[in-house]
């Protein structure tokens with residue numbers, strides 16, 4: 001990976017301090033920084049602690065120190081915006097649209113996560129940026145979560161391993177990451193005001209783990225406190241999260257920046273560990289200067305914030321103005337990485353009748369469903385990407401079919417739901433016959449009839465279902481996980497017309513497949529898969545490559561089975577809406593500022609109690625014996641793999657498990673063996689099993705490789721709420737290795 005090193009500043013830094021921890025490398029300039037601080041006026045210091053524009057904060061112009069420039073990620077450098085996020089209409093700012101978070105996680109590949117981070121960092125530099133607002137590494141607690149597609153996984157270990165690599169990749173390329181949203185921002189409903197109540201063990205073992213790893217191992221230089229409250233305090237002023245845990249325990253030496261509009265006080269935020277108010281200066285502007293001048297706040301607190309910002313400023317070499325933005329943001333080298341991730345992310349959920357890959361005698365394919373033609377880069381609010389191009393699934397299939405001499409016909413099949421009123425005003429344009437008025441609208445008879453006619457006349461049907469970015473979006477959670485706009489009716493009718501069907505789901509999160517499943521002998525999870533998503537999908541469907549993605553989250557049988565619903569802890573009490581979206585909506589409907597304030601003040605204080613505790617995702621379903629539709633880690637291939645007997649070694653503080661893995665098929669394929677640990681005699685509550693290690697392994701046809709999966713014994717620790725610390729409990733464990741969380745092939749017992 002050396003060849004990816006980019007920033008000379010980092011090279012020099014790394015060479016000089018190889019023995020330093022990733023965080024301590026940030027402090028190598030502290031002497032110089034302290035001298036700079038000593039020369040600064042209080043006004044100059046405070047100028048650095050709030051937004052300058054909506055995507056920058058001030059440096060120290062008098063001393064030649066550059067501003068800090070931010071850009072949204074996490075899977076595409078955001079187009080250049082002015083005030084109010086209005087596009088500046090630049091021509092060179094089209095970026096690479098990378099597969100979204102859950103798609104990246106479905107690769108279960110540390111190498112892909114590194115490359116993704118590196119490519120984002122590289123494009124960030126082309127645009128003159130210092131910090132990418134990403135990766136987004138909150139745990140996918142709710143199947144309905146509006147940002148599930150941005151986040152990585154329901155599992156902390158998978159999230160942590162990928163977050164570490166993404167962080168290293170981006171920072172090696174010369175752009176700092178900003179880990180978001182710290183912490184427990186697992187719902188969009190009431191996200192600006194909800195008070196998340198979680199016990200310390202739940203926080204430490206599940207929700208904080210990816211942040212801890214990306215900070216300690218990845219050396220993340222920036223962290224974004226989230227909008228919500230945790231145990232009574234807004235994240236931007238949560239001294240427990242930001243000072244005691246992040247800085248004192250984890251040794252974080254970088255800077256924090258509030259989520260946009262997520263700062264709520266001057267003294268609270270100043271003492272609660274926030275460095276930069278984004279956006280505005282009502283708290284960290286004159287009010288902060290006054291607090292110091294009148295003796296309420298020690299100037300040393302302000303100095304500490306400036307020091308942390310300057311550490312990042314010196315670690316990240318500013319891109320000169322005349323170098324930035326001189327070529328297109330998206331480049332072939334980074335597009336290739338997006339392509340490679342997409343190839344490895346596609347999950348084959350079911351292939352009962354062997355409908356996939358598409359048989360050689362198929363001469364005519366009917367592609368049905370608007371999700372085959374809709375682009376997915378834009379939309380979803382902050383994470384939308386102005387992509388240089390995007391190959392849709394239909395385009396990918398057409399290009400590949402042409403090579404094979406296969407005819408492709410297409411029909412929309414169902415109407416597509418689009419949010420009429422989101423962050424903008426309702427559109428006044430003509431009514432589009434392909435757009436539904438409501439998400440629950442039943443199938444349109446004319447569209448259905450057209451689709452059925454094509455299906456009857458084709459050798460094979462590929463049905464594209466799923467959601468879109470109006471349905472899964474920042475700012476709101478889904479009301480349910482049902483397939484929208486009568487898709488279930490459509491698939492049933494198609495199957496009855498022609499049972500040679502494969503379904504491809506285009507979505508970022510899970511959907512309810514109970515009705516679709518009986519009519520889909522083959523099902524593929526195709527994600528929102530970046531600018532080459534359509535090409536990669538066609539390669540899988542036609543069998544040029546074997547599918548190798550694995551689910552980073554569970555598809556529950558039904559929403560009510562999922563832990564937060566089963567324990568009655570979601571949606572909880574509150575307005576039921578995202579505060580920011582609500583403000584925009586009221587504004588768009590003509591409310592005055594005063595009326596908006598009054599309305600918001602009248603809403604109940606929302607609370608979200610994480611009653612399921614540590615039993616998130618598969619930990620819940622496994623422990624409570626709740627059947628699921630598709631399990632965490634599930635993903636089929638076009639070949640079978642044989643897992644050999646396990647051998648287990650405990651080496652000092654590590655456990656190593658080795659076994660032979662054989663590709664039994666006649667084509668090259670990747671497998672992701674997963675290692676879970678089950679505690680056999682624990683005295684504390686434990687999940688049935690927990691992921692501890694995984695590896696993506698490439699195997700040629702018939703090839704066998706000896707694979708070693710290892711993890712530190714310290715990973716087996718649980719957080720003891722009584723003593724407030726980690727405890728590695730001695731005792732017996734069973735190590736389970738398999739192809740999915742519900743497909744364990746080998747096991748071995750050992751003792752800690």
Ligand code: BGC
Pocket residue numbers: 072133180259260382
């Ligand atoms: C989102 C962040 C994003 C920021 C800036 C917020 O609404 O929560 O993820 O980075 O806006 O666009």
